[in-house]
Structures are given as structure tokens and as C-alpha cells.
Amino acid sequence: MAYLAVWRTALTAAERHGDxxxxxxxxxxxxxHARALTGDHSEALDHxxxxxxxxxxxxxxxxQAHIRRTLxxxxxxxxxxxxALExxxxxxxxxxxxxxxxxxANQLIAVGWMHARLGGYAEAEAHCEEALRLFHVHGRPTDTASTLDSLGYIAHRTGRHTEALDHYRRALALFRAYADTTNEADTLANLAETHHAMGEPAPAREAWQQALALYEAQNRGTQAERVRARLR
Incomplete structure (x- = not known):
């Protein structure tokens, strides 16, 4: 991939001037970071x-902060x-x-996400709420939308499905207003899962179909196949 080649060349030049x-x-x-994108985690962690x-x-x-975030x-x-949480x-x-x-604010979301992955939903929600407060003052609308999507995931995982739907719908409105179709697709897939968990197959299927159309247009094969499996 071109990104990998560019930074391999840059690394060679930087090492030539070690001072x-x-x-x-x-x-x-x-x-x-480029090695991580190729799935070579061992090489990525070394660099x-x-x-x-x-x-x-x-x-x-x-x-240090940026590198720790990537790590x-x-x-x-x-x-x-x-x-990852550490x-x-x-x-x-x-x-x-x-x-x-x-x-x-961006890193509060990252920490919150890792708490959620480890089952610490209270800590996850607290971090995301603090991120939302900062984004309301300093961030872009799409930053707010990403935080709402994370809060939707946390609400879904803790059984608060109606609250999850509200977060996802608010996130979708912002992503669509700013033509952020990449995150729109992910939030649609999340929205579908919540409808499915609530025993609402029709809106779940509609959201999955919308997500699939976006994933296919974006050539995101892994995500598209995951949604196709849910539609079968």
C-alpha cells in the first residue's frame, strides 16, 4: 500500500539522520500505524x-500522547x-x-470505549459524558455525533434500548447533516442491532439495508458481509 511505502521511505531517511x-x-x-493497518501487529508494536x-x-x-493513543x-x-486501556x-x-x-475529549471516548469492552459500563458512560461536555464547547458536530454513538452502544449493552435508540438517532441526524457517510453506516448498523434486540424486525431490517448500501458504496467488505449475515 502507498501509505506504508511512504512511511518506510521516511523512516529510512530519518534513521540516516539519527541526530x-x-x-x-x-x-x-x-x-x-501503517503496519497495524496491514494487520502486522508485531511489527507495528515494535516501531x-x-x-x-x-x-x-x-x-x-x-x-508521547499520540503514540500512546495509537498503541x-x-x-x-x-x-x-x-x-489497550492502560x-x-x-x-x-x-x-x-x-x-x-x-x-x-477524543481520548475520553477511547478510554470509555475500552472500559466498555471490559464490561465497565459505568466508567465508560462517565468518560463519554465528559467528552460530550467538552465537544459541546470545543468540538465539531461530528465529534458530538461519535460520542452519542458510543453512548448508544453503552445503553444498548446495559439493556436501556429506548435510550440507545435516542442516542443513535441523534448521532445519525448529525452525521447526515455533515455528510459523514462512513460513521453514518456504522451507526445504522448499531441502530439495527438495538431494534433487533427490542423485537422490532422491520425497522431493524430497514436500518441494516441502509447500512449495507453505504458499506458497499465505500468498499468496506468486512462490514458489508457482517450486515449481509444479519439480513439472511
Missing amino acids: APSPRALAHWRYG LGRALAVAESTDDLAG GRVWEQHGDNER HAQHALALYQRLDHPVWQ
Whole structure:
């Protein structure tokens, strides 16, 4: 993939000039992220670890935070939710030290998501509610929508299906208003699951069909196949 090749070249150039730590940390971080996109988690973690070591050696707090955030995502993909949460929490603490409200809000969602993955729904909801408060003041409408989608997932998982529907519908309205069809598709799929859990097959099927059309248009094969299986 082109993204991988670009950052492999950048990494080679950065290592050639080893006395410049910031470009080296950036190249290892981005190359590690690119390896994660290909599913090569071992290689990704190696380069992200190198990036973090360089960022820590230069007291680059923003760099450390961004790398920790990526490490959290990669460990989640690797199936280790405990390590993912640990890195997500480290990143949040760093963003709070930097006093950057939008970065904080985004990371609050990441920490909340990992709590939800581990069954800590109360902690997850508290983090997402705090993110929503920050986004209302500092963020974009689509940031608010993503937070509402997360709150919908938490409500669904805790059996509050009517509340989940409300969160998902509010998220959908914002995603559609700003033509964010990628997140619209995901929220439609989530909405369908809640209708299904409530014993409402007709609206569930309608939402799945809408999600499928978007997934196919976006060439998101894995997600499309998952929805097709639900429609069978």
C-alpha cells in the first residue's frame, strides 16, 4: 500500500539522520500505524515502542500522547484490552497535562470505549459524558455525533434500548447533516442491532439495508458481509 511505502521511505531517511529525534519518532510512529493497518501487529508494536522511547527521551508530551493513543488501538486490535486501556489512560493523562480540550475529549471516548469492552459500563458512560461536555464547547458536530454513538452502544449493552435508540438517532441526524457517510453506516448498523434486540424486525431490517448500501458504496467488505449475515 502507498501509505506504508511512504512511511518506510521516511523512516529510512530519518534513521540516516539519527541526530534528529523528532523526525525519527514521527517516522516510527507513522510506520508503526501503517503496519497495524496491514494487520502486522508485531511489527507495528515494535516501531511504536521505538517511537515512544524517542519521544520520552526528548520530553515530547504531545508525541508521547499520540503514540500512546495509537498503541491503545493496536493492542485492542491484537485482542489485549487490558493493555489497550492502560495505554489509552496514559494518553489521556498526557492530553490533560497539555490542556488541549479536543484531544482530551477524543481520548475520553477511547478510554470509555475500552472500559466498555471490559464490561465497565459505568466508567465508560462517565468518560463519554465528559467528552460530550467538552465537544459541546470545543468540538465539531461530528465529534458530538461519535460520542452519542458510543453512548448508544453503552445503553444498548446495559439493556436501556429506548435510550440507545435516542442516542443513535441523534448521532445519525448529525452525521447526515455533515455528510459523514462512513460513521453514518456504522451507526445504522448499531441502530439495527438495538431494534433487533427490542423485537422490532422491520425497522431493524430497514436500518441494516441502509447500512449495507453505504458499506458497499465505500468498499468496506468486512462490514458489508457482517450486515449481509444479519439480513439472511
